[in-house]
Amino acid sequence: MVGRKYTFLITILIMGSSTFIVGILPSYASIGMAAPILLIVLRMAQGLALGGEYGGAATYVAEHAPQNKRGAYTSWIQTTATLGLFLSLVVILGVRTYLGEAVFADWGWRVPFLVSIVLLGVSVWIRMSMNESPAFQKMKDEGAISQAPLSESFGEWKNLKVVLLGLFGLVAGQAVIWYTGQFYALFFLTSVLKVDSTTANMMVAVALMLGTPFFVIFGTLSDRIGRKPIILLGLALAALTYFSLFRELTEAANPDLSKAQASVRLVVKADPVTCSFQGSPIAREIDFTSSCDIAKRALAQSAASYINETLPSGSSALVKIGDKEIFAPNAMLNADGNKFDASSAQAIADFKADLKAALVEAGYPTKADPEKINHVKIVIILTILVIYVTMVYGPIAATLVELFPTRIRYSSMSLAYHIGNGWFGGLMPTIAFAMVAQNGDIYFGLWYPIAIIAMTFLIGLFFIRETKDVDIYAKYLYWHPNKMK
Template structure:
């Protein structure tokens, strides 16, 4: 065999290995993304059905009281997310990423399916809301362990090349969960009479979690532990809980703050501004047709997808920091004028319906989606890249879920409250804008570039 033949053989072997690695990562990515989609679908279906669940589980002479109780139950799930992240994040550093993956998906699935079979207040009295709150707590704990932990798992499998692009797809699962949940419930409400939907139709989205859960568990069972964690297990030091050590270590503590304040909070604020608050604003302040608002919500979600993937790809080329900073800056500059324009164009359309007004609203939602995509596209990679391997799961999941649960989750409530206090439908927006300005300044000064980080260290 001559030298040319040997080189050809080596090249062929290299190509085979690259194909195998690509196929393996694709399998890992599908499992991680499908599981995260299921978590978001389960978690957000509850919110979508809050209006229906209120009178069924919290009956009251005042309909608003029942709705507030139902929304408060949804909020409980957001509040306990950081507790779940502390518990499961620490566990992931001790026993491995994959076992925690299996626990969180099973816990979320069990809680969600159980809601679909839960007796209502008229059937078992006070035990109905008690059980519902308990199941919601289980959902929140599970989401805290899954959302963040899945980012670490996927990134550790992604290797050192094109991590931003490869992991950006995980960020699509939240919007996709909202989209599927909303469209499914809208379909059921068209298919069934109001009485049928109120009687049993609301249970169907929870029942659909059964086959989805079986598929997710089957896929995840076949997955392997991340190579980085397997390497950690070979070291002489025992894998112990790193949660307390994270706060004792000044560098890790500072990076947890940067993740919380700059990356995760900015992403959560923009996510709730674009995906949640725009619909609330158009319904309450602009008073557009609800069906039209639903169409705009679907449009905003679909628009977000390509921008998120592009931002992940771009962060591999020019770095994570400039991409994220661009998104934060665009959000800080454009959020307030965006909602001013939405108010103006919505009012204009109500008085004189024209396609121009609708196109204008679509353009505004697109620009907001660009800002969101720029922040969250590289986010999955950054979550893992900021921390050393032995601390990574616990250090990444806690600040990320604190930001998503307490900053982003409470955003619509705080903005609405500030609007009422100041008597202005736009006044409350200075809260997220101030947050974004602060995050932008701190990111510019202190956020490290992580694109070239070796995840094995």
């Protein structure tokens, strides 16, 4: 309703201020539950802003680009997410190295958030000097601006169905590939394979640097052969190779862990009724009090693969490692309900200590051996994962712009992108961890992105039409079984 330029200003102010406030947010020790609640609110504000940021950038650039170069022009936008992650890793590594691990863990982690205020100032200055996009200005001059873009986008089925097709037939699959290739891969290296964070961050940073040019390569290629073939190929390759790539990643990063998983038989015996799905994004350790949950959570955090066996109702869970059986405790909370009571905390600590000792005795490493890490192989695997990201992400900005008419383009594409990346992608690490803890296989969490990718591939194959030749200056577009008009 008000134009690309001014919305751009609003979204960067929301994003920049939310990021800065994270850096000054009081801790849980200072303000209790208000701290995580405020953090989630700030993260939601960042996500809201990202929906407007991305939609605005894609729309603004595409509406300035020549028709036969929209893929190439908008692909530069796609590089910014990966370059942003790369630069953030550089800043974090620099601050961490300069301050030391202890200071960084105490208060140094706030520094990157605080210095982001400089970027906010630069961004606001740049956006104040920008001109309105020609497509929006033309529509404004003709008096064709939508007076109710939300109801027009989502209240009219002819438009809503295109939003839903964009969400499920394009963005959902792109989101999980993006989060798997850039965020879950880092989580897997550090939390599962026990590679020290500095080494893992450096290898991910190198892979991001090597993979980033492919955003522009695939975006440019999509101007020639179309968006759809490249996106579908990226989806298919990811779904078909994730399991083998992550197994190779384990072998390259922590061969001792790979060997232990193949040779040591672990069993969790429990009453299945007491085993919960640990998939809440805001769950705390004290939210899991049953012996089954405590046992599975400890094993998942130790990257130990296991099989499940059923015990009679009411039985306490136990972990069997070879011939050794370790019983897991049930826990009780203190009177305030904000932590385990003293006896439960001690029982859990004793259980974890016994479990760790038994795993070490069985051959499970406590961390990856730096001398055995194959850095080159890991960087190659990570680069392949990033290239998958570039295949689906490089052409997608142009595709989303071309799906919608000018009058509702910003609102429509922003919702599809925001929901797809925020929900399907953002929950990827949490859901994957919960699936691993539930099933006992460190690779089982990969079924989540693969299932989403498969859904997107099928919907995209049969219902998303090629868009590269669409006239994006049209006030209205309508969906036809064979093409966009």
